[in-house]
Amino acid sequence: MASYSEAQNQAGNQAGNQAANQAGRGSRTIQLISFTVGNEEYGVDIMAVREIRAWSETTPLPNTPEVVRGVINMRGAIVPIFDLRARFGMPRTEPTKYNVVIIVSVASRIVGILVDAVSDIITINEDEVRPMPEMEQVSGIGFMEGLITVGERMVGLIGLDRMFSGRMLEAAEMGQRPLLAGPSAESAGAA
Amino acid sequence: MTKRVLTVDDSKTMLQMLQFALKQGGYEVIQGENGQEGLDLLDKHDVDVIISDINMPVMDGITFIKELRKQPKNKAIPVLILTTESSQAKKAEGRAAGATGWIVKPFDPAKLLEVIRKVSP
Amino acid sequence: MDDLQQFKQTFFQECEELLGDLEGHLMALQHGEGDSNTLNAVFRAIHSIKGGAGAFGFDRLVAFAHIFETVLDLMRDGRLQPEPDSVALVLHCADILSDLVRAAQSDSELPLQHEEEGRKALIALAATIGVNADPHAADDELAALDAELAAQAASVAPPEPAAEPEAPKAALLKYLVKFAPRDALYQRANEPLILIRELRQLGGFLAKADASTIPPLDQLKPEAAYIRWEFEIETDRGEQAIWDVFEFVTDDCDLEVTCLNPPAQAAAAPAAVTPAAAPAATPAIETPKPAAAANPAPKSPPVAAPMQQQAAPQQAVPQAAGAAGAGPAGAGAAGGEAAKAVRSIRVDLDRVDKLVNMVGELVITHAMIAQQTEHLHADQHPELANGLAELSHHIRDLQESVMAMRAQPVKSVFARLPRLVRELATLTNKKIRLEMSGENTEIDKTVIEQLGDPLTHMIRNSADHGIESPEDRMAAGKPAEGLIHVSADQRGGRIVIEISDDGRGINREKVMKKAIEKKLVSADAVLSNEEIDNLIFLPGFSTADQVSNISGRGVGMDVVRQNIQALGGRVHIQSRPGHGSSFILTLPLTLAVLDGMVLKVGVQSYILPLANIVESLRPEGDQINVVANASQLLRIRGEYVPLVYLHRIFKVPGGIDDPTKALVIIVEMEDGSKMGLVVDEIIGQQQVVIKSLEENFDPIRGVGAATILGNGRVSLILDVAGIKYIAEHETHRPAAIALQGGKAQPGIALAAS
Helix, strand or coil: CCECHHHHHHHHHHHHHHHHHHCCCCCCEEEEEEEEECCEEEEEEHHHEEEEEECCCCECCCCCCCCEEEEEEECCEEEEEEEHHHHCCCCCCCCCCCCEEEEEEECCEEEEEEECEEEEEEEEEHHHCECCCCCCCCCCCCCEEEEEEECCEEEEEECHHHHCCCCCHHHHCCCCCCCCCCCCHHHHHHC | CCCEEEEECCCHHHHHHHHHHHHHCCCEEEEECCHHHHHHHHHHCCCCEEEECCCCCCCCHHHHHHHHHHCHHHCCCCEEEEEECCCHHHHHHHHHHCCCEEEEECCCHHHHHHHHHHHCC | CHHHHHHHHHHHHHHHHHHHHHHHHHHHHHCCCCCHHHHHHHHHHHHHHHHHHHHCCCHHHHHHHHHHHHHHHHHHCCCCCCCHHHHHHHHHHHHHHHHHHHHHHCCCCCCHHHCHHHHHHHHHHHHCCCCCCCCCCCHHHHHHHHHHHHHHHHHHCCCCCCCCCCCCCCCCEEEEEEEEECHHHHHCCCCHHHHHHHHHCCEEEEEEEECCCCCCHHHCCCCCCCCEEEEEEEECCCHHHHHHHCCCCHHHEEEEEEECCCCHHHHHCCCCCCCCCHHHHHHHHCCCCHHHHHCCCCCCCCCCCHHHHHHHHHHHCCCCCCCCCCCCHHHHHHHHHHHHCCCCCCCCHHHHHHHHHHHHHHHHHHHHHHHHCCCCCCCCCHHHHHHHHHHHHHHHHHHHHHHHHHEEECHHHHCCHHHHHHHHHHHHCCEEEEEEECCCCEEEHHHHHHHHHHHHHHHHHHHHHHCCCHHHHHHCCCCCEEEEEEEEEEECCEEEEEEEECCCCCCHHHHHHHHHHCCCCCCCCCCCHHHHHHHHHCCCCCCHHHCCCCCCCCCCHHHHHHHHHHCCCEEEEEEECCCEEEEEEEEECCCCEEEEEEEEECCEEEEEEHHHEEEEECCCHHHEEEECCCEEEEEECCEEEEEEEHHHHCCCCCCCCCCCCCEEEEEECCCCCEEEEEECEEEEEEEEECECCCCCCCCCCCEEEEEECCCCCEEEEECHHHHHHHHHHHCCCCCCCCCCCCCCCHHHHCCCC
């Protein structure tokens, strides 16, 4: 249950230094927290990140899609946790104490995303973000805002607003079952 | 010509409320957050009416009125103090300092304009 | 323009309150219970709305309110009688006004003719006594007319006491004002010329300046006051209006105000409305309607205090028909009104909610500490045990106080009902009277907010289906006018709201037939009267041949029940054929806390609201019957209750499958049906703080909300209706199970397919 906020602070400083080093090079700089899910690396805007914490057991919500891991108590607030691996269409994460939950604030809501590990703080210029290539029939990536190359690595920039827009309608388009649309007759009857 | 009102209050909300009500009444509004700011503004601007709170940091309303009345150019400007109904003592103190009249908080916009009309040409 | 929005919000909030109060006063008027205070209150409410609307430039609202106010002013002055027709007009116009307020609030435009009819009727009403209420008419003309009328009245009899501050239309009197400013007046930047300008606005005016005291120029002090004035003012606004002009300078000048042509009585003693004088005064005020002169003379005590001065003329206002001689109550009522000025502050709801949350945290923390210290013996740690007990006590108190802050009188919801009933009566061509009681009963704000729709719906139902047409009622030997009574009351920890009508009651035969047709009950089911009545709450039940544009708008009573249940409430109906029906709603006092039972199912724990629990038991094997090769029924005291395995419903691993080894909790649904919830064990009873999940999720069936337990874990609060729904839709249980003998059991008989 240990919170990694100190880590976040250090990360913040580091990001600040990098930002200072790179200031003046181009347009607006943005800072990302990058993390891994399987072999892939993704990033979210550091401004949205509230806290990074170790995985702790959630209270599952009955008859909700795989991607919903349940809810946790964060200082009195009930925060839903989403499994990013499941969101990407892979099997659910088998979380260990080394897994990490990134708590982000999206459109005045606080949600947690379960990832494998946090890897880096990346500071880049906005114009370094490459748009997503046109891909045929790849559904469920509407929340990807673009791609970033860091050295040899490719990092996918996740648009949290897009991923958690409305009641996760965006997320619903990938799954067979509507995500968080409640136990509609279909989802309740499916199993 | 548009009349200008100087409003002095440390509460931003009150300033905004006043501004809103006054603009509805066709007045131009300048704002200070304490008596000192009020005096500074009076150095730079001519105003037709002053509305001031009493309890303010840096310089309170009573001192503000006393100070401004010392300057000949401000002697004839009507000054209204913002007061709550209960503070008769403040009313008296304000008058002693040279306030022209008072506005009882919470004021309703129509009443505010009426009071201003009552003291300004 | 955020601030503007904020001010507007405040304004509309105030409007809402004013309109709410207004409804109450209008009800009184309608029932002939209104007095001058009522008219005054109505006037003030309209006046306040107009004032605020003016500040925000809601011109249309202002224009209408202005005419309305004019007519109300005539009424409270007694120049217009509150007769049934004019009261009806006032009610109608209040509705229009509230429409205009809401249109302004929602920034929408009502059709232009919306208020036109009411406007014209108001102008016409004022015109009957020769007053032009149309603001387009020149103000002077109006004033002249007023003055003329007042003068006429004055010639007949003496007018009201001159010092009456609330009477803007007193008789036209001439005053002499002697005004001698002192130096201080100028030092405070007051300006006699402005004062003179204001005085002139009061009416006919003559000013004389005495400049004799001005010294020779070389002796003249520029800041000293030399000139004094004498004014003759002829005004109908009363002496107070003159004093008001000098409000800021009374201490800085010598001021004398004398009335030059005092009416006899008023001069003798402005307040001496002695019993002898009163009869003379009454006809003066009632000139337009001499027939009413038989009104009892107001028995006013000799008046001295300003409060009573105010009350005295009000007493002279003729009472509404039927409320004979409320005179002596006048002074008392005025005093009561002053005492009623509640000391209160406006607090942002967010702050209260924050407080509610903090207290919730406190409850949880307390539970956690209590849990951690459970194993310690109280004898060995007496201070700890005492301290904890005391803490628990204080937390309860604190919690109650905080909850009380969120509580609001149901009045705010009830206030909308009179209009609803009026409209329904018009639509249905019925005569309906609304009575309300217990409006001051307080409930949590959230409940109040959600209560409006279901309440409206039930009243529609009563008006549409319950109350008969006047002809039918007469034929049945009832008064032509039907009655709907709405009451609120606190009983124990719950609020009970009852909507009863004296209509025809429920046609049980028809309801039963419909329910069988719709396969909601099996044809051979034997139901009690009450069970039949409550069939109307079943989903899919609607008495189609009665669908009208009033209560048949596609929303059935099942939705009403759902809404009420969502608030943690219950609703049922009681009916006596020929005599009427009552909807009875019970609601929790607060939505924030709940007494619950902590249950364990597999690896999870859940909270079951205590209110749902009938009993719990570990059944014997022979109590379990299997029906249709799937469903298990628990036989208990001759009833058959379907068993529902919570771990199957929620797909929780590790739940006990053998009911004889598990625990069965008999829960009762709102419709009276029962269900046996199979869980592993009961951990204990606990008060929990309700935390909504809906911020992040659409409703999750079977889960009402969440809470945080003493161990810091989130636990879900069960919603039994949702669980039942899942149970019925996931397993293919027959809709209605034929009972092998025994009493009809609604839980089975009514199970919807």
